[in-house]
Amino acid sequence: MSQPSCPKAALNDESRQFALLVNSVTDYAIYMLDTRGMIRTWNPGGQRIKGYRADEVIGTNFSRFYLPEDAAAGVPQRNLHTAAVEGRCIEEGWRLRQDGSRFLASVVIDPIWDDGELIGFAKVTRDITERHRAQERYQKLQANLLQAQKMEAIGKLTLGLAHDFNNLLTIIVNCLELIGTRVKDGAVAKLIETAMRAAERGALLSRQLLTFGRGQTLSPERVNLADAMRECQELLQRSAGDRVTVVFALQDKLPHVSVDKAQLEAAVLNLVCNSRDAMPNGGTITITASAKKTHDPAADAQAAAPHVCLSVEDDGEGIPLADQARVFEPFFTTKAVGRGSGLGLSQVFGFTTQSGGFPQLSSVPGQGTRVALCFPASEG
Numbered sequence: 001m002s003q004p005s006c007p008k009a010a011l012n013d014e015s016r017q018f019a020l021l022v023n024s025v026t027d028y029a030i031y032m033l034d035t036r037g038m039i040r041t042w043n044p045g046g047q048r049i050k051g052y053r054a055d056e057v058i059g060t061n062f063s064r065f066y067l068p069e070d071a072a073a074g075v076p077q078r079n080l081h082t083a084a085v086e087g088r089c090i091e092e093g094w095r096l097r098q099d100g101s102r103f104l105a106s107v108v109i110d111p112i113w114d115d116g117e118l119i120g121f122a123k124v125t126r127d128i129t130e131r132h133r134a135q136e137r138y139q140k141l142q143a144n145l146l147q148a149q150k151m152e153a154i155g156k157l158t159l160g161l162a163h164d165f166n167n168l169l170t171i172i173v174n175c176l177e178l179i180g181t182r183v184k185d186g187a188v189a190k191l192i193e194t195a196m197r198a199a200e201r202g203a204l205l206s207r208q209l210l211t212f213g214r215g216q217t218l219s220p221e222r223v224n225l226a227d228a229m230r231e232c233q234e235l236l237q238r239s240a241g242d243r244v245t246v247v248f249a250l251q252d253k254l255p256h257v258s259v260d261k262a263q264l265e266a267a268v269l270n271l272v273c274n275s276r277d278a279m280p281n282g283g284t285i286t287i288t289a290s291a292k293k294t295h296d297p298a299a300d301a302q303a304a305a306p307h308v309c310l311s312v313e314d315d316g317e318g319i320p321l322a323d324q325a326r327v328f329e330p331f332f333t334t335k336a337v338g339r340g341s342g343l344g345l346s347q348v349f350g351f352t353t354q355s356g357g358f359p360q361l362s363s364v365p366g367q368g369t370r371v372a373l374c375f376p377a378s379e380g
């Protein structure tokens with residue numbers, strides 16, 4: 001016959017079971033604090049998440065897990081106070097591991113009452129860094145995708161406009177030429193000449209728009225980007241002006257890329273002129289050509305493939321964050337009327353994407369700007 005269970009043994013069993021449960025949990029740090037925040041118990045989850053063994057933390061204050069600035073601002077004690085007064089404190093915040101690295105913690109602190117007296121706190125911490133990073137990655141991907149869709153839509157619109165504009169200009173130029181054959185001199189001939197010049201400017205504009213809309217006829221050839229930069233070194237230095245030093249860091253033995261050389265030179269010239277304008281008091285432009293395995297960040301599903309990247313970096317005024325998503329749009333300019341038409345980076349964008357590559361912009365206001373053009377390395 002079985003013995004009736006003794007209540008004390010049951011209680012012992014229950015607390016043992018509870019201890020077993022807490023000590024089996026490795027995804028959550030579950031531990032108790034006394035009323036001052038001194039750590040009284042520890043579990044394997046605490047060790048896994050924060051890196052400390054039980055004997056390293058028991059008896060020390062839980063504020064050691066907080067960032068120094070949060071600890072100095074009294075956040076740990078404030079959280080205990082909130083838990084005691086409001087019955088619970090729920091918080092997400094950055095914490096420190098033993099090795100000094102940071103993790104994003106989801107924290108719940110519950111007060112423990114005994115006969116109406118506060119005797120300590122139960123604290124449960126979860127490491128949600130990975131979830132946070134995944135969310136960040138997703139948001140970045142989403143923003144890249146939106147940006148790519150926006151550029152695609154503007155590109156289509158621009159391409160349509162540029163084509164129509166071109167057709168109209170062709171008619172205007174043909175008619176002017178016909179009139180020109182009949183009127184050789186006098187005031188009318190001068191008017192024809194003025195109209196012709198305007199039509200030529202219009203044609204240049206529509207060519208730039210065609211480039212942005214990826215409708216320009218390119219003549220790609222096998223190019224070594226380092227050699228191409230050496231060839232136009234003098235032109236680039238001259239365009240940068242006397243106050244700016246142009247430094248070249250060109251990797252040897254680069255794989256070839258397939259690009260239109262004239263468009264490539266125009267793109268680098270556009271970048272150098274932008275950098276020069278961003279450094280009115282002088283500075284340094286660094287032009288780099290290097291091979292790397294990368295992929296278009298707007299197309300995250302792609303595997304990294306061999307590319308050759310040409311970058312132009314300056315230590316100028318940088319681009320405000322709000323403008324960074326817009327600088328490749330045609331006609332976006334922050335320069336005074338007559339100083340810029342806002343088509344430079346559009347040419348860079350159109351030429352690079354039409355060549356199968358992608359541009360990458362990174363800029364820190366007050367520190368500088370780097371625009372890299374990455375082209376797929378051609379095989380063979």
Ligand SMILES: Nc1ncnc2c1ncn2[C@@H]1O[C@H](COP(=O)(O)OP(=O)(O)OP(=O)(O)O)[C@@H](O)[C@H]1O
Binds near residue numbers: 346
């Ligand atoms: N290196 C840079 N540093 C700071 N701002 C830049 C830089 N490059 C581009 N920008 C910003 O991006 C805008 C657009 O550049 P983009 O080259 O397309 O046109 P623009 O230089 O204004 O005119 P254009 O090139 O047609 O003469 C510039 O007006 C400027 O605000």
Ligand SMILES: [Mg+2]
Binds near residue numbers: 270273274344
């Ligand atoms: Mg420009």
